[in-house]
Amino acid sequence: MTNSVKIYSLSTCTHCKGAMDYLDDLGIKYDHVHVDLLTGQERTDMINEVRSYNPSVSFPTILVNGYVLCGFDKFKMDEALQGDQFHDSRQETVEWMG
Numbered sequence: 159m160t161n162s163v164k165i166y167s168l169s170t171c172t173h174c175k176g177a178m179d180y181l182d183d184l185g186i187k188y189d190h191v192h193v194d195l196l197t198g199q200e201r202t203d204m205i206n207e208v209r210s211y212n213p214s215v216s217f218p219t220i221l222v223n224g225y226v227l228c229g230f231d232k233f234k235m236d237e238a239l240q241g242d243q244f245h246d247s248r249q250e251t252v253e254w255m256g
Contacts, residue, residue, distance in 0.1 A: 161239055163188035166208045166219040169195055174218040177230040186239065193217070 163181065167174030169192040181188050193204050205215060211226045212219040220227040222238035 161186055161188075162221070162223055163239075164221040165190040166204070166211075166217060167192055168217045171217050173230045177218050177220060177235070180230070180232060180235065184239075 163186060165174065165177055165181075165188055167178070167190055178188070178190060191204060193201065193208065196204055208219050209215050211221065212228050214228070216228055218227075218230055220230070220235070222235065223241055225238040227234050227238060
């Protein structure tokens with residue numbers, strides 16, 4: 159299965175870096191954007207895009223195979239990468255986009 163992963167991050171965010179490092183360690187390709195390095199309308203548009211997935215606009219906001227992960231948690235990331243349904247009590251912070 160090919161994973162679809164996009165990370166909205168801040169260049170100074172350690173949790174964002176941790177998520178990207180984790181994906182790098184797994185050899186999983188992903189798209190990412192450092193929202194804080196954008197300017198003008200491009201930045202405004204990107205913030206609105208993040209808000210459409212995560213109304214609190216917190217970082218990292220991670221899209222994985224149709225799931226929205228707000229923040230970085232290896233357990234949630236692994237389940238989303240495997241396409242599993244979230245079976246534990248932490249699932250309330252993960253939303254299905256489909």
